[in-house]
Amino acid sequence: SRQRFSLLLLSGLSSGLDGKWSLFSSDGSVSLPAEVPGCVHSALQQQGHIQDPYFRFNDLSYRWIALNNWTYVTTFNVSAEVRTKQKIHLVFDGVDTVASIWLNGVILGSTDNMFRRYEQSSFSWDWGPSFPTMGLWKGVRLEAFDILFLVFPVCPDSSLSQWAVQVELLVDVVQKINGQITLSIPELDSEQTVETRFLSGKTKNTFILHINTVKLWWPNSHGDQPFYQLSVRGFQDGFLILNTKSKVYFRTVELVQEPVFGSPGLSFYFRINGKPIFLKGSNWIPAHSFQDQISPAVLRNLLQSAADANMNALRVWGGGVYEQDLFYSICDELGIMIWQDFMFACATYPTEDDFIQTVREEVVQQVQRLKSHPSIIIWSGNNENEAALGTNWFSIPAAERPRYVKDYVKLYVNNIREIVQEEDQSRPFLVSSPTNGAESEREGWVAADPYDPHYGDTHFYSYGHDCWDWRSFPRTRFASEYGFQSWPSFSTLQPVSIKEDWSYTSNFSSHRQHHEGGNQQMLQQAALHFNLPNSTDPLSRFTDTLYITQVMQAQCVKTQTEFYRRSQTEIIEGKGHTMGALYWQLNDIWQAPSWSSIEFGGKWKMLHYFAQNFFASVLPVGFEDGDTLLIYAVSDLSQDLKLRVTVYSWTHPDPVCSLKSDPVLVPGGSALAIFKQPVAALLAGCGRCTRLTCLLTFHLEDGGGQRGPTNQHFLCSPKDAQGLQRPNITAEVQQDESGFTVTLHSAAVAAFVWLDVGSVPGRFSSNGFLMVSRNATVSFTAWRPTSVAELSRSLSIRSLADVY
Template sequence: MLLHVRLSGWACWCLFSGVFSVFSLQQRLTVNLNGKWRLSNSNGSLLLPAQVPGCVHSALQQQGYITDPYFRFNDVSYRWIALDNWTYTTTFTLSAELSVKQKVLLVFDGVDTVGSVSLNGIAVGKTNNMFCRHEQSSFSWDWGPSFPTMGLWKGVRLEAFDILQLVQVSSVPLYNDAFSQWRVQIELLIDAVQTARGQLTLSIPELDSEQTFQTHFNPGKTKSNFTILINTVLEMTPVSLLCYPPQVYFRTVELIQEPVVGSPGLSFYFRINGKPIFLKGSNWIPVHSFQDQVTPDVLKNLLQSAVDANMNALRVWGGGVYEQDLFYEICDELGIMVWQDFMFACAMYPTETDFIQTVREEVVQQVQRLKSHPSIIIWSGNNENEAALATDWFDIPASQRPKYIRDYVMLYVDNIKKLVQEEDQSRPFLVSSPTNGAESEQEGWVAENPYDPHYGDVHFYSYILDCWDWRTFPRTRFASEYGFQSWPSFSTLQPVSIKEDWSYGSNFTSHRQHHEDGNQQMILQTALHFHLPNATDPLKRFTDTLYITQVMQAQCVKTQTEFYRRSRSEIIEGKGHTMGALYWQLNDIWQAPSWSSIEFGGKWKMLHYFAQSFFAAVFPVAFEEDDTLVIYAISDLSRDLKLRVNVFSWTELDPVCTLNSSMLLVPGGSAVAVFKQPVASLLAGCGNCTRLTCLLTFQLEDDSSQQGPTNYHFLCSPKDAQGLRRPNITVKVEEKKTCFSVTLHSDSVAPFVWLDVGNIPGRFSSNGFLMVSRNRTVDFNAWRPTSVAELTASLTITSLRDIY
């Protein structure tokens, strides 16, 4: 048989999964049609092998018709690919066993996007939604390239059966407060050729639970629900670095929006198994422009990197893709909570009948596919579309505004929200992000000000105001987007660039920056507190500039995140009780400047190393108000803690003086002030210290040891620091059993010490740190075989004073 899939080119106009058994259902016969297909363009001038799953760009690159699409300006050079029409073709033979089946289905799990399917010359279907199974960030963003992809990006297969087949199974645990009892709601999607009656046994072996049901299925696709009552369960708590043994865990999730004492507005936080949880994490974007190139190892590395930075949550952003099953499986295993957007972002969408119908199919399919994953704690209808309407991003005429609001409500409330709540009663639904939540609903789903910090979640970006001034940030209930850009390291840029590109003012650096004035904004923000690189050697000046943008980004996001974490337990002028900090963004889709903390390829930026500290379970945070230094103890755990403050001179590696607080109980899930003193009196008691000559470090301790990382506070901008000199740092690399140790020796204070081993993939245990000791040892975990000699030869060490 001859199968054609013709894809139309894009014009330029713009925890509980699988632990039960199902018996007495006939097994289907499946024929996998993945593998080598043939691919041709509209006029037949190109004919080449193509892998399925895959896309046209990947096939052209694999066969040598194009080079790396990410190289230099190839995103522009290869626009012709998206403007052509492409046809995938394969032939297959039906086996005798399959040909006698009563029903045979041709299943496409993902077609990107507008296409038609024919079998032996007979049209059998059309496609227009890449997120539906058939029996969009592709057009660029400010952090990514424009590659409108086409292809069979998920699997293709034949399914054949006689009486009935199990199409899909999903399950969610539900808790009955009245009876203090758990039950598991199991949903089966059955495709029956004829009326079928029988016996169905569902079991959860780990909980020794089993029930048998008499069943009846009518012809066609039927959805049936069954409930198993559970007497004893283990409840899951999403805590970073907590590894669960093989077992069945249950969890409830609630989004709490209720009046706040001493404040107008409503709370906005998640309660997991009855416990309020502060969400610490980031936002997830597509890993690659070509989804067939996203490997399990890449997913595992990124998600483990999130956990290793003490994150407990990720928001899957609504302008990308619904991630593959493995993404959610890993999140389940690692205890990462997922805020799942539907794929609608920053646009006004149509509400014609055909579009609404394909959206309904998309929503049902995705919820049925994903709702068994306990990692998902909330569905969200769209990214920023309520805010777009409320603040008139698109210059909608006043006379048309009521129609746009009606269309918004029709799409996200009357359809998506209603469908999600029908399909899944186990987790909350939020119409948009940012939103005022329950208050937006009271205002007809589009609030006058969706950024009101008294309600819901907030997205906040400010690139001009001083990011070291915490007063510039909104004291919001929940911060679901915020951040600053930086450039990736030179080793990440080098493979996709040439020598003439290696300057901050080159055509390449301008082309890679998709955020308006982004490169200039980074320099302006950096210059507020740092000297700009001034090396005479062009390459060193370029690499120093890459470094200082990462310093700026890390310090800015650190300041903002610390502000949100210390705002957890307090209400100031009616604002506060912040219960989430998800910075924008975790990962990169290509080698370019962006808000990410992990570069394309998996290398950690300085920001991600900082996140290890500012998301730590126990951490001290300092700020100044009215020339008074205040230090908070932030703890996710209940601990008796005391504070040690060390005052250092920029010229010395020994503390000028040390201050200690008394022991204080810091309740779990709180931020408590443990130190408050005017800066002038603090310095007066420390010899000849002034704001320009000294800096502070501080740490929390119990009776026996330090708890959590050490933090620091600069009393002036580093560019104004007196006595800061270029350090002489020597290094020794040694091989250990499972990693390499790198021991540094410095002869002076060194801020933002950055270790880089070029193109040797791997990760340091700590990086970008303030060195106020003569010796410091960090580990390096290599992701490929290497040696002490290679590491030593590749290692470069940069600190702040080295760039000017």
């Protein structure tokens, strides 16, 4: 539970409300300066009272912080100019969480909701530490005014050829005034002036600016992300009283749920600017346990990494936080669509009047703050709470279930949904994820089977089945969560551990794993297709095991994502027409095993390098059905494509044979089978190949050459491959005007070649790849100054055969 803390404010001695405060524990044992925005943990660490909270077992050692009560104190001056204003607000943008606020000995109010601005994030889960934070995690300020304007531009449309820019002004005035509001977008030669009257008190005023031709905002890889500057000016008696600018983007979004030919159920996909878009991406969790320690550089690096892996969408998951404004602004710039959950997850919530009221204020504030961002394409009321009720996660007795369903509808439908639809008509709203969408609504908002693949979106996790068997995955309309765990790299774990921790069976390894049975599940899944590391050197065995978990995770998520991408234009036994793949999860909150593809600190796991390929705009996908090999061409673009298949022996990096198909027109936004042949016939045509001795690579070509990545298909589990040998890869690091390159030389075919430069931050152009040539070159982009000498010293190379 949250502990209470207090805020004491004394006017007259210093200036400013952000910046330096004093912080005291309730028992008087700790007194220290503190930064605002910030939290108690950060203040204690900055002043040397505690070590890095992420080091070893400090999440246990520092539980005393959350069990104490704390008081923030500051003093400030109120200038003569401020005192002349007729209204002064003391604004807290984010208080975490239960607090009372005092000014000069007088209590002003209390707080109980960290997601509201005052005039909760959950913690731990199965991928993070438990640090119940307290403090002023967002800014504190005085607002002094006679007239206060808050401007919220949104862009609904009537058609793609006629746009209406809707501008909402929330106005707080002491006494009614008459004035003028001028809206203009100079680049579009558009301007409109409206005579208006502002009544005393708080009012919401809506103005419309009509536009004809505009450049549209598109998701990543589907077009550009242009914006315009909207100017809003207000005049009273000829005097300028409001002058502000805001970015305006133009795009439409529709969630299409309609009958599907040849299938029961309904479709579930997004149309952006009238075009069906397959959502390619992942799920976002908080980037740090202590929100004040997330820098703009960290946010930009993570989101740029998503865009560079060909993602066009992220789901901001409902168990974290509503992200800061900069997060959404970067997504606007990069063309990353956001599925935005409200912060409710995996629990039943109260519906008493005081809780409903604080939720209603939370929803209004967050929707008003965020609705001008084109990146947000949908609001979703909660994470997994429909599924929790529908499949009875909480063992609710049958007689009590109607009351829980009634409370669920009251909170998410009658309140959150109602407010969102009133505040923002420009994008769709879902009550939950996963959900059957329109079918759930028909069934009273809680479907009998919220995982029905004929409707809505699904979450799917199964660690016992063979992840190379595509038949075990649901052929769903939209996959909004799925994934497998892996461990981060040794260089990420090393700063928060000591030598005795460097074992897969150590207390440290067990403590960092918050998913029950997770460490064993990873090894069991890896052992289905790979030999597990067995080095007699303890450190080598540990680092090899970290590597094999990343190989397993990358291959598992690749197989599942490719299944979803090739299912987008197929209906089989009434299932399919899959139009989204958002794996769990993009980022990490600390140095530990998780489902992420990016480690804490920004280092790409093997999975993220694989995502570059399996989310590519043009992709060949190979799989076996029975003993027949099929290869699909998946394309976001409409073009003629031909397939080239090459067969290699595991024993040496020279092709055994090669096949090429005739060009086939692959429509944009489709997946088309362009190759089908029994494996036995394919191998017989190559003369000296068997399933155990050979493997395949394939790529797509257009008139100008190769399009998209080269993919591969293993004809047997690599642990059964005959001829797999250590490739003895050597490397040479070089630097020229374009940056650093690493040239590799291999004596044999090498699978899952992994380059690692330890603690040097940066990323390679490709990694974890299959090397079927004697020479290969990859580039390295450093995130801080480095040198050829440092990279050469730090570079290590592993391949699959090296860890056996």
